[in-house]
Amino acid sequence: MSEIAEQPSAAPIDASPALVIEAGRSEKNYWSDLWRYRELMGFLAWRDIKVRYKQAALGVAWALFQPLIQTALLTFVFGKLAKMPDGGLPYFLLVLSGNLAWQLFAGAFNGASGSLVGNSHLISKVYFPRMVVPLSAVAVSLVDFGVTFALAVPIIAAFGLWPGWQLILLPVFVGLTLLIAIGAGLWITALTVRFRDFRFITPFLVQIGLFVTPVGFRTDNLPNWRDLLALNPLSAAVDGMRWCLLGGRTEIYWPGMVTAVAVTLALVFSGVWYFRKTERQFADII
Amino acid sequence: MGLPAIEVSDLSKRYVIEHESRHDNLRDTLHHTARKLWRRFRWGTGFQREEFWALKDLSFTVQPGEVVGIIGRNGAGKSTLLKILSRITEPTAGKITLRGRVASLLEVGTGFHPDLTGRENIYLNGAILGMRRAEIRRKFDEIVAFAEVEKFLDTPVKRYSSGMYVRLAFAVAAHLEPEILILDEVLAVGDAQFQNKCLGKIQDVARGQGRTVLFVSHNMAAVQRLCSRGIYLERGRMLHRGNVADVIDHYLATGSARDRDMNLRMTRSCSWLRPVKVDLLVASESRRSVKTGEALEIRLAYECTEPSRMPDGITVSFILYAAGQKVANFWSRAGHAAPLPIASSGTVSCIIPNWPFRSLPFTLEVHLAYRGDTLVEVPEALEFDSNDSDLFGTGVVPHHSEGIVLLRHSWRATGA
Numbered sequence A: 001m002s003e004i005a006e007q008p009s010a011a012p013i014d015a016s017p018a019l020v021i022e023a024g025r026s027e028k029n030y031w032s033d034l035w036r037y038r039e040l041m042g043f044l045a046w047r048d049i050k051v052r053y054k055q056a057a058l059g060v061a062w063a064l065f066q067p068l069i070q071t072a073l074l075t076f077v078f079g080k081l082a083k084m085p086d087g088g089l090p091y092f093l094l095v096l097s098g099n100l101a102w103q104l105f106a107g108a109f110n111g112a113s114g115s116l117v118g119n120s121h122l123i124s125k126v127y128f129p130r131m132v133v134p135l136s137a138v139a140v141s142l143v144d145f146g147v148t149f150a151l152a153v154p155i156i157a158a159f160g161l162w163p164g165w166q167l168i169l170l171p172v173f174v175g176l177t178l179l180i181a182i183g184a185g186l187w188i189t190a191l192t193v194r195f196r197d198f199r200f201i202t203p204f205l206v207q208i209g210l211f212v213t214p215v216g217f218r219t220d221n222l223p224n225w226r227d228l229l230a231l232n233p234l235s236a237a238v239d240g241m242r243w244c245l246l247g248g249r250t251e252i253y254w255p256g257m258v259t260a261v262a263v264t265l266a267l268v269f270s271g272v273w274y275f276r277k278t279e280r281q282f283a284d285i286i
Numbered sequence B: 001m002g003l004p005a006i007e008v009s010d011l012s013k014r015y016v017i018e019h020e021s022r023h024d025n026l027r028d029t030l031h032h033t034a035r036k037l038w039r040r041f042r043w044g045t046g047f048q049r050e051e052f053w054a055l056k057d058l059s060f061t062v063q064p065g066e067v068v069g070i071i072g073r074n075g076a077g078k079s080t081l082l083k084i085l086s087r088i089t090e091p092t093a094g095k096i097t098l099r100g101r102v103a104s105l106l107e108v109g110t111g112f113h114p115d116l117t118g119r120e121n122i123y124l125n126g127a128i129l130g131m132r133r134a135e136i137r138r139k140f141d142e143i144v145a146f147a148e149v150e151k152f153l154d155t156p157v158k159r160y161s162s163g164m165y166v167r168l169a170f171a172v173a174a175h176l177e178p179e180i181l182i183l184d185e186v187l188a189v190g191d192a193q194f195q196n197k198c199l200g201k202i203q204d205v206a207r208g209q210g211r212t213v214l215f216v217s218h219n220m221a222a223v224q225r226l227c228s229r230g231i232y233l234e235r236g237r238m239l240h241r242g243n244v245a246d247v248i249d250h251y252l253a254t255g256s257a258r259d260r261d262m263n264l265r266m267t268r269s270c271s272w273l274r275p276v277k278v279d280l281l282v283a284s285e286s287r288r289s290v291k292t293g294e295a296l297e298i299r300l301a302y303e304c305t306e307p308s309r310m311p312d313g314i315t316v317s318f319i320l321y322a323a324g325q326k327v328a329n330f331w332s333r334a335g336h337a338a339p340l341p342i343a344s345s346g347t348v349s350c351i352i353p354n355w356p357f358r359s360l361p362f363t364l365e366v367h368l369a370y371r372g373d374t375l376v377e378v379p380e381a382l383e384f385d386s387n388d389s390d391l392f393g394t395g396v397v398p399h400h401s402e403g404i405v406l407l408r409h410s411w412r413a414t415g416a
Helices: A030-036 A038-054 A059-081 A091-118 A132-158 A165-194 A198-212 A226-230 A233-245 A254-279 B026-043 B078-085 B118-128 B133-147 B162-174 B192-208 B220-226 B244-259
Strands: A019-022 B006-018 B049-062 B067-071 B093-098 B102-105 B180-184 B212-216 B229-234 B237-243 B273-282 B289-291 B296-304 B315-322 B325-331 B345-352 B360-370 B373-387
Touching: A030 A038, A038 A059, A038 A132, A038 B118, A059 A091, A059 A132, A091 A132, A091 A165, A091 A198, A091 A233, A132 A165, A132 A233, A165 A198, A165 A233, A165 A254, A226 A233, A226 A254, A233 A254, B006 B078, B049 B078, B049 B229, B049 B237, B067 B078, B067 B220, B067 B244, B078 B093, B078 B102, B078 B180, B078 B212, B118 B133, B118 B162, B133 B162, B162 B192, B180 B192, B192 B212, B192 B220, B212 B220, B220 B244, B220 B373, B229 B244, B237 B244, B273 B360, B273 B373, B296 B315, B296 B360, B315 B345
Parallel strands: B067 B212, B067 B229, B102 B180, B180 B212, B289 B373
Antiparallel strands: A019 B093, B006 B049, B006 B093, B229 B237, B273 B296, B296 B345, B315 B325, B315 B360, B360 B373
16 A cells, blocks of 8 residues: 655645544534524525425415415304304404414424425435424425415404504414424424335324314313313414414413423424434435 | 645444345235334334445545545445545444535535526525525626526526536536535536536646545546545445556456456346356456457356246347446347347357447446346446547547547548
8 A cells, every 4th residue: 555745735724623523423513503504594495485486377375375265164164063152253363363373383394394305315415404404494384474474464454353462472472383393393304214104194193283273263262171282282372373463352371381382392302302313314314 | 744634534334224025915014014113113123134334444534735536336435435524424433534614516416406597596506515695696607607507597497408407516516615625426427528627627626726625436537637646445445545547557457356256236137047247358358448449348147047948048238328328238139130049157248349439437237138028137237447549540539528439430632
């Protein structure tokens, strides 16, 4: 084995610290790396939005049709057929406000769940903190939410229910909804890399979720079921967002809120833990 | 000399291949899946597993400003090494220290979206490769000029010709400004003229700007032109390293020795007919590189346990790929009127009297068929390189960008 003559060292090594790659070494700079790649997160979200509406004649209108029709349908089923108590509020608005939260969750959760496998060509060819991918999918759903929200507020106002100061707290509940979606989404997307079975489980979970979350009904009139529903953290998020949008005309169930925050934190921390644990093998098994 | 830019010590990477038994009906499949899932969840292991070391105890250092070519045949571990260096996958053991900003280009156009325009893809691809938005904006005009796609900037890239697509993709990557650049076989695409331009650009980056470059290619001419040092990998181990010309010689010389114990990887196989070896011969000597104008023999050695099953004889296809592109099919039905008789063991040879191709990497795919049914399929039966020769005896051949073949011809001039 021949050793090579010395080469003039042309590029001075700058002061940036050396990067060490070792088996099982979790990157120290993971979170600062994630921050450094925030632009990529934005670009991926922008790509997804752009591509979605690229050849759709109706464009962004699609972001409105689906929630509106679903709202009308749920109003009919729960309000007219099942005659659930409305507490003196227009049933359509109850469902609309609840559905706004639900759509945000469903969009973020669906997007995050399929994101890694959907971007497998990137995962196997480029390095970046993998969490960028599900987070960018969540960002996409936030844009959709902005569009539906902009439509929902005038509708609510048209019914004569002006939102009050409670609207200021909306970001809190949007944040709660997104955290639930991120926690659940991190679990599912990491599991899907290994077991593609989870691709079939996700739509099923979302379908069930719509009925075990108070989207089509309000919980303050169901005292017997409240505590059971509270185990689903989305109940609190939906209730909270409804409270904000309808100007405090519904009630927030505080014990339920506390449970929801606890469950959400558990979901997010465990999701991040599982994602980070499996992340290093993604490129090998995806 | 200061600290090395890249320090690799005792690097190993193990892959685990799981063997699943075959299932013919859904119930068996479900049963197996359930048991497998259960075992995975319970013990973290599936069924029988076979270990495969893609890299084993690899150590080397690269000084800042060096351009190192990594050569070796398919499956030697080159891509695995680059993937570990790029932090895409994790090593099983060992340690790597990288000093400086790293950019890796394992594929041209990673993350390009066909529905987005050229302009949009420049930004997207730049971000994926780790560039900041401001950085991309600053180099935007330079990228567009290099790719020569000004007129099509606002056209979706799905409407681009493949040449334009590759040019744009390479242009983005070429404008990364890392201290350590990792390149995998990126030149196997695009037309000769553009390949040449890319090589020039990489050369600029490496020589002019003093960056550290690791370069993987099957194209020995490109390696020789770009690199000062070489590392020769074989089945996950380093066989040789040093001056690039020595390493290439070593690589070309050891080719045939290694094939004696090579197992041909088949995508379709048959229990009674087995290809044993596929070899390339020039003047009855086994070779891994040929020159334009030489007479070649491609020889397939086989074993057959039941020759009586194939009384009509077989047809053989040697399908030739140049840099991944299918360029020719040597099909015995076309080149030889009758099917080729088969014995319990023997060889089938295809003789090519005048090899026309210039400097390109080639792979050969082998198909064996009986009465129109393909029995055996070997996708990468053979790899070899072709090199230019002084075919016309004039000491001059046209530039590489002027085509991929050299054809014997003569000239005549008339006039008063």
